[in-house]
Amino acid sequence: MLQLAFIRTNKEKVLNGLQKKHFQDIHLVDEIISLDEQRKNLQTQSDELLSKRNTASKSIGALIAQGKQQEAETNKSNxxxxxxxxxxxxxxxxxVEQQLNQQLVRLPNLPNELVPNGKTAEDNQVMKQSPDFPKLHPGAKPHWDLIIQYDLVDFQTGVKITGSGFPLYKGRGAKLQRALIQYFLDYNTAAGYTEYIPPHIVNASSAYGTGQLPDKEGQMYYIKEDDLYLIPTAEVPVTNIYRDEIVPASKLPIKMTAYTPCFRREAGSFGKDVRGLNRVHQFDKVEIVQLTEAANSYAALDQMVAHVEQLIISLGLPYRILRLCGGDMSFASALTYDFEVYSAAQERWLEVSSVSNFENFQTNRLKVRTKDEQGKTQLLHSLNGSSLALPRILASMLENFQTPEGIQIPEVLRPYFGASVIQ
RNA sequence: GGUGGGGUGGAUGAGUGGCUGAAAUCAGUAGUUUGCUAAACUGCCGUACGGGUAACUCUGUACCGCGGGUUCGAAUCCCGCCCCCACCGCCA
Incomplete structure (x- = not known):
């Protein structure tokens, strides 16, 4: 969440930022400022009274020790x-504090000045785009046909076991998933990210910390008996590793990576968007997360973008990088770059990574701090990105690399997959 | 699931109603001593929200797992909850 002191002294900036993000409840800002005033007022008053009480209580102890019962009794009644x-x-x-907090967590993060104006995905800014697109042979198929042809994913049985959106990977399909995960993790750890295997279920505090609650309550699977949530992304457990900690500056930046399955209810989606592997309720993803000093976070963001870009290039997939506009970016983000790969048979772009700087929006809730050179505690900045989301990578690979002789496996994956082609 | 023990500052750990925001030790940090390293000695060393200030400083309050209660006064007593550890049961 935003810092109160910042809202107090930068009201105009906050309003402008919220507007750029197309946030509706602008009036919240005034409410928050007024609640904050009330809060300060009440605190000053109650602090004074408490102070009086404390001194009086202490004197009672002293009076009793001196045997002055009478005076002690008068003080007691006071x-x-x-x-x-x-x-x-x-x-x-x-x-008042409760109300203030309730309102405060509803305010989204403010966009960085680089964020383009705009409301929908149409307004996102294309930063870079691969020049070449694969030329598919006549009769090339979309991935949902290819996975049947090569028996890689069995959606029917997934439906039987669980329901739609829960794919059952099979044989070479399963192995290809495993190869991709392994490759991505190796690639990340080689760049200095420490690997984690976090819990796949988190408590409400963790979900609040990264901003999934209260904003996206309905999008997570919820286990009522235990009041726990299935993670929608590894970002949630991994970013929470340093919750409530003051990290020594010498340990920064913290760089973490984790593979986890991700669970998303995705209520309300339908149509061709959800066909095949385009959108599912459970999918695999490898995530990267960084915690940095405030001054370094945008350099870290650039570094992460370059990192993900090289990973996609290494797979040989046509891609583009988008800078998300104010209306399309997420609640907690200050600046987001989306990576999309081209899926040649569907002839459409699929989002495979989203790399964001949250500045101190998450760390303010999480209380992830460090000490600066003056010894003052400072919030860190948090960043994360997918590196990468698997199903759409698979979809794009299948479609782009199909030949009449089979699916060509990218060079870098062959050691992991153990074959150069799926026939 | 059952029984027992326990949750105190970065760590270990003392503290059973006022002199405790909290001993001591270790770690950390600044310095002194030392030919270097080591050792020894000295100072500093929690967070949040307020007040005041040009700023350093100063100052108030809250916080000893969380929430409530008793009391003039609670880390300390009472109640509820959460978590951890050990053993037993069950189990991959």
Whole structure:
């Protein structure tokens, strides 16, 4: 969430930023500022009373020690009178703080100045695009036909076991998934990211920390009995590793990577968007996360973008990089680059990675801090990106690399997959 | 699931109603001593939200797992919850 002190002193900036993000409830800002005023007021008052009570209580102890019972008793009744006021004030204070916090978590992050204006995906800015597109042979098929032809994924049985959107990978399809995961992780760790295998289920505090709650409550699978959520991305457990910690500056930047399955309810989607592997409820993804000092986060973002780009290039997939416009970026993000690969048979772009700088929006909730040179605590910046999401990579590989003789496997994957072609 | 033990600052760990925001030790940090390393000695060494200030400093309050209660006063007593450890049961 945004920092109160920042909102207080930069109201115009906040309003402009929210507008750029096409955030509706602009009035929240004024509400927050006014609640904050009330809060400060109440706190000052109640602090004063508490201070009085504390001194009086201490004196009672001293008086009793001196045997001055009488005076002690008068003091006692004085404090008892204070108590009513204190209870009333702290009650109000709690109420106001609660309201303030409720409103505060509803404000999205502000966009960086590089973020283009715009409302929908149409307005995203294309930063880079591969010049070449594969020329498919006549009779080339979309991936949902190819996975049947080569018996790689069995959607029917997935439906039987669970329901639609839960693919059952099979044989070479399963092995290709495993090869991709292994390759991605090796690629990330070679770049200095520490590998983790986090829990795939998180508690509400973790989901709040990264901003999935309360914003995207309905998109996560929820286990009621235990009040836990299936992770929609490894970002959630991994970013929470450093929750409530003050990280020594010497350890920065923190670079982490993790493979996890991801679970998304994706309520309301339909049509060709969800055909085949384009959109599913459970999928595999390898994630990268960084925690950096505030001054370094945009350099880290560039570094992560270059990192993901090289990974896609190494697979030989046609791609483009988009800078998301204010209306299309996520709640918590300050600047996001999306990577899309071209899926030649469908003739459409598929998002395979989203690399974002959250600045201190997540770390403010998570309380991830460091000490600066003056010894003051400072919030870190958090960033993450997919590296990469598997199903759409698979879809794109199948479609782009199909030949009449079979599916060609990219060079870099062959050691992991153990074959150069799927026939 | 059952029984027992326990949750205190970066770590270990003392503290059973006021002198405790919290001993001591270790780690960290600044310095002194030292031919270097090591050792020894000295100072500093929690977070958040307020007030005040040009700033350093100063100052108030809260926080000893979380929430409530008792009391003039709670880390300390009472109640509820969460978590951890050990053993037993079950089990990949």
């Amino acid at each position: 404090v008892a009178a204070l108590k009513e006021q204190i209870d009333a004030l702290t009650g109000q204070l709690n109420e």
